[in-house]
Amino acid sequence: MSHSKRLLxxxxxxxxxxxxxxxxxSSGSGAITLYNGQHEQTTAALVAAFEKQTHIxxxxxxxxEAELADQIIQEGSSSPADVFYTENTPVLEALRxxxxxAPVAASTLAAxxxxxxxxxxxxxxxxxxxSVLVYNTSQVGPSQLPSSILELAEPKWKGxxxxxxxxxxxxxxxxxxxxxxxxxxxEHWLRGLETNSRLYPDNExxxxxxxxxxxxxxxxxxxxxxxxxxxxxxxxxHSALHYYAPGxxxxxxxxxxxxxxxxxxHQAAAQEFLAFLVSxxxxxxxxxxxSYEYPLRAGVGAAPGLRPFADLHPVAVxxxxxxxxxAALAMExxxxxx
Amino acid sequence: xxxxxxxxxxxxxxxxxxxxxxPLVSAAGGIAAxxxxxxxxxxxxxEAQHSGWxxxxxxxxxxxxxxxxxxxxxxxxxxxxxCAVLGVGAAWLVERxxxxxxxxxxxxxxxxxxxxxxVVGFGWVxxxxxLHGYLAAVMIMTLSLYPLxxxxxxxxxxxxxxxxxxAARSLGLGPWQAFRKVTLRQVWPALLGGCLLxxxxxxxxxxxxxxxxxxxxxxxxxxxxxxxxxxxxxxxxSLVLVLLSVAALGGELKLAGTGRSWRAGxxxxxxxxxxxLGRWSAPALGGLAALVGLAxxxxxxxxxxxxxxxxxxxxPGTSILAAAAHTAEYSAAxxxxxxxxxxxxxxxxxxHRNRLTLLIERLAYLPMALPGxxxxxxxxxxxxxxxxxxxxxxxxxxxxxxxxFLPLAIVGVRSAMGRTSPHLEEMGRSLGCRPATVWRRxxxxxxxxxxxxxxxxxxxxxxxxxxxxxxxxxTGVNTLATQFWAYTSEFSYGAAAPYAALMVAVxxxxxYLLSRRMTAPARGEQTR
Numbered sequence: 109m110s111h112s113k114r115l116l117x118x119x120x121x122x123x124x125x126x127x128x129x130x131x132x133x134s135s136g137s138g139a140i141t142l143y144n145g146q147h148e149q150t151t152a153a154l155v156a157a158f159e160k161q162t163h164i165x166x167x168x169x170x171x172x173e174a175e176l177a178d179q180i181i182q183e184g185s186s187s188p189a190d191v192f193y194t195e196n197t198p199v200l201e202a203l204r205x206x207x208x209x210a211p212v213a214a215s216t217l218a219a220x221x222x223x224x225x226x227x228x229x230x231x232x233x234x235x236x237x238x239s240v241l242v243y244n245t246s247q248v249g250p251s252q253l254p255s256s257i258l259e260l261a262e263p264k265w266k267g268x269x270x271x272x273x274x275x276x277x278x279x280x281x282x283x284x285x286x287x288x289x290x291x292x293x294x295e296h297w298l299r300g301l302e303t304n305s306r307l308y309p310d311n312e313x314x315x316x317x318x319x320x321x322x323x324x325x326x327x328x329x330x331x332x333x334x335x336x337x338x339x340x341x342x343x344x345x346h347s348a349l350h351y352y353a354p355g356x357x358x359x360x361x362x363x364x365x366x367x368x369x370x371x372x373x374h375q376a377a378a379q380e381f382l383a384f385l386v387s388x389x390x391x392x393x394x395x396x397x398x399s400y401e402y403p404l405r406a407g408v409g410a411a412p413g414l415r416p417f418a419d420l421h422p423v424a425v426x427x428x429x430x431x432x433x434x435a436a437l438a439m440e441x442x443x444x445x446x
Numbered sequence: 447x448x449x450x451x452x453x454x455x456x457x458x459x460x461x462x463x464x465x466x467x468x469p470l471v472s473a474a475g476g477i478a479a480x481x482x483x484x485x486x487x488x489x490x491x492x493e494a495q496h497s498g499w500x501x502x503x504x505x506x507x508x509x510x511x512x513x514x515x516x517x518x519x520x521x522x523x524x525x526x527x528x529c530a531v532l533g534v535g536a537a538w539l540v541e542r543x544x545x546x547x548x549x550x551x552x553x554x555x556x557x558x559x560x561x562x563x564x565v566v567g568f569g570w571v572x573x574x575x576x577l578h579g580y581l582a583a584v585m586i587m588t589l590s591l592y593p594l595x596x597x598x599x600x601x602x603x604x605x606x607x608x609x610x611x612x613a614a615r616s617l618g619l620g621p622w623q624a625f626r627k628v629t630l631r632q633v634w635p636a637l638l639g640g641c642l643l644x645x646x647x648x649x650x651x652x653x654x655x656x657x658x659x660x661x662x663x664x665x666x667x668x669x670x671x672x673x674x675x676x677x678x679x680x681x682x683x684s685l686v687l688v689l690l691s692v693a694a695l696g697g698e699l700k701l702a703g704t705g706r707s708w709r710a711g712x713x714x715x716x717x718x719x720x721x722x723l724g725r726w727s728a729p730a731l732g733g734l735a736a737l738v739g740l741a742x743x744x745x746x747x748x749x750x751x752x753x754x755x756x757x758x759x760x761x762p763g764t765s766i767l768a769a770a771a772h773t774a775e776y777s778a779a780x781x782x783x784x785x786x787x788x789x790x791x792x793x794x795x796x797x798h799r800n801r802l803t804l805l806i807e808r809l810a811y812l813p814m815a816l817p818g819x820x821x822x823x824x825x826x827x828x829x830x831x832x833x834x835x836x837x838x839x840x841x842x843x844x845x846x847x848x849x850x851f852l853p854l855a856i857v858g859v860r861s862a863m864g865r866t867s868p869h870l871e872e873m874g875r876s877l878g879c880r881p882a883t884v885w886r887r888x889x890x891x892x893x894x895x896x897x898x899x900x901x902x903x904x905x906x907x908x909x910x911x912x913x914x915x916x917x918x919x920x921t922g923v924n925t926l927a928t929q930f931w932a933y934t935s936e937f938s939y940g941a942a943a944p945y946a947a948l949m950v951a952v953x954x955x956x957x958y959l960l961s962r963r964m965t966a967p968a969r970g971e972q973t974r
């Protein structure tokens with residue numbers, strides 16, 4: 109008995125300690141708070157370099173980008189976030205539509221080709237990845253691979269394809285097909301895909317299962333394959349990447365972006381962080397961070413092993429045109445994919 | 447189901463001991479708990495209201511909603527039934543038979559609770575990538591949730607007076623009839639409470655279903671949140687979850703009767719003579735080994751595989767020990783708070799049962815059936831508007847955990863308090879002790895095993911919680927769950943595995959203490 113009473117007492121003391129600790133808030137005047145939906149490893153490297161260069165402290169809060177966006181929407185005008193850095197642009201578009209983003213400094217926008225920035229100038233593109241087909245090298249020969257992503261809806265791919273319908277990387281493909289070939293084609297394609305495919309919860313699983321031979325081909329962004337290779341070692345890779353024909357809707361560039369919150373009370377420091385992300389130092393940090401993303405600033409090379417960004421000829425659908433992906437989501441829901 | 451054992455009507459004793467008045471402390475505690483629980487529920491209703499009738503109708507009357515409803519209900523029914531069978535069977539073997547190494551089994555059977563759902567799903571899919579759909583969901587969820595039945599039932603079995611069973615046998619009942627009519631009746635509230643927890647946890651589950659591609663309401667709600675950034679739609683859909691849990695709560699209440707199974711006093715209460723298993727030893731051991739092997743071995747095995755196989759480096763500036771310390775601190779604080787809230791809620795519902803006290807108790811179960819994201823966003827919204835200095839503080843996080851896991855504490859406390867006769871407390875009062883003294887010297891020692899069970903259950907669930915932790919933790923603070931998530935979301939399975947292993951280890955401590963407390967005789971009990 110006395111034992112459990114002691115336990116209870118110490119637990120109460122911990123409670124009281126937490127309560128006291130809670131009152132001594134943290135953020136100093138010079139510090140900014142970064143809501144981070146980008147891969148933590150990349151962000152940690154960027155923040156370290158930024159703090160060293162500017163002596164502005166960055167408090168990083170990492171989470172799922174969509175949950176962070178929902179959180180920022182709830183927080184509204186009193187959000188503690190100064191900067192939001194994400195893996196995809198539809199989340200940024202969702203916040204822009206709600207009027208929660210501040211305009212990005214013109215010099216920052218100018219550092220990146222304008223097709224990768226927000227049309228309204230409310231967010232800046234930071235790095236990019238390209239949509240590809242991963243194939244198991246012992247199940248599929250290079251000559252059998254499709255030149256267009258639309259071919260994957262044909263019956264010959266039945267039972268061979270894997271993809272993750274709930275991943276944020278997937279809706280942009282639907283949006284791109286809708287933009288280029290119309291909603292009817294997109295819906296037809298989606299139906300074919302549903303018949304042909306095994307569904308996976310995320311892109312990490314897609315690439316791992318294609319590598320295992322569980323699925324013959326899979327829809328991913330290029331960097332998932334490079335990350336799996338980094339984790340497993342080159343010898344364990346039984347898969348390779350295939351790039352769709354130039355101009356195909358599958359040959360789509362997805363952009364990781366950043367924005368300053370309108371509610372931020374540290375506008376200058378926040379803008380400075382965005383400027384750093386697109387600076388040569390920032391972009392080189394990304395290239396060397398093992399995230400295997402393409403830096404978007406001209407003249408900064410990608411990680412070794414990647415096909416050079418200049419050799420890609422992606423389809424002419426910009427991230428800003430992809431919008432918040434609501435129509436694509438509705439189409440997936442209509443077909444019962446979500 | 448069972449008729450209540452009514453005390454002899456003795457009005458002046460009741461009036462004299464003040465049993466009809468709500469003791470002030472209980473009332474204050476009950477109101478505080480109700481207020482906390484109402485925070486996320488209010489948020490839900492207010493947000494859903496924004497959607498307007500036509501959008502709500504569009505959302506809820508899609509044909510896929512019928513599929514979601516059917517998926518959710520059939521899963522909840524099958525898993526709850528399977529968990530009940532496995533939980534009671536395992537508890538009986540551990541508590542009532544001469545099972546070899548029962549101490550060890552008592553700990554091992556609880557441990558699957560300490561494995562987070564995303565680790566379980568990950569483990570199974572890495573063994574068999576083809577695993578998906580209804581049967582996969584039923585199997586995975588049954589294996590991870592059966593301890594919710596096992597724990598309260600084992601706790602109750604340990605305190606059932608063997609004399610009653612022996613009396614039943616001497617009156618001519620066969621062993622099965624005696625089990626059904628006497629033993630099962632004694633553990634009935636614990637069993638129902640456990641089943642209720644399983645059903646509620648299933649309604650809110652997301653991680654495992656996402657992995658095995660099984661679509662329930664909660665999966666759909668997360669889709670609205672994650673791909674549509676549509677809080678309004680997500681909250682409207684969550685209302686369906688509230689309705690489903692109201693059905694479960696009502697059903698449990700009906701089956702539970704009055705929840706009283708106490709007898710006059712602890713008296714010569716003693717442990718049953720263990721049943722010799724004889725030639726059933728091997729099948730019993732085999733069954734338990736299979737259960738623990740599947741529930742614990744598969745996820746832990748895949749962790750060990752990745753620890754050996756993965757080559758990823760760790761993130762800079764992170765410490766596994768700091769993360770473990772945060773996890774342990776938050777879990778202990780949340781467990782203490784939830785247990786402290788569960789005591790008045792339960793005391794009111796059992797000792798001062800009326801419509802209001804029962805409503806408060808039932809209300810307290812609801813948040814557990816809601817997706818963690820809904821509860822967390824509710825707290826975000828509330829603190830942003832009314833308690834900004836507390837936003838993203840440790841206190842807010844601990845309160846969120848307590849709201850989410852209060853039902854676990856209530857079930858723990860309830861089964862102990864239901865077995866405790868109020869006459870003992872009245873006797874204490876009649877001997878001139880003040881209420882506080884009676885509470886300290888009579889009630890507390892009697893319900894201590896229940897408090898320990900409540901504390902341990904909440905501790906374990908908090909240690910593996912991810913969604914609310916990501917949203918509400920103080921900026922810069924990492925727990926084992928958040929670090930595991932951060933590593934797996936960048937493919938660093940090798941670096942992630944030790945965090946998951948430590949999560950299981952942290953949960954093993956309360957599981958171990960709990961099993962000791964349950965199998966050790968409480969003070970005042972005699973063993974033979």
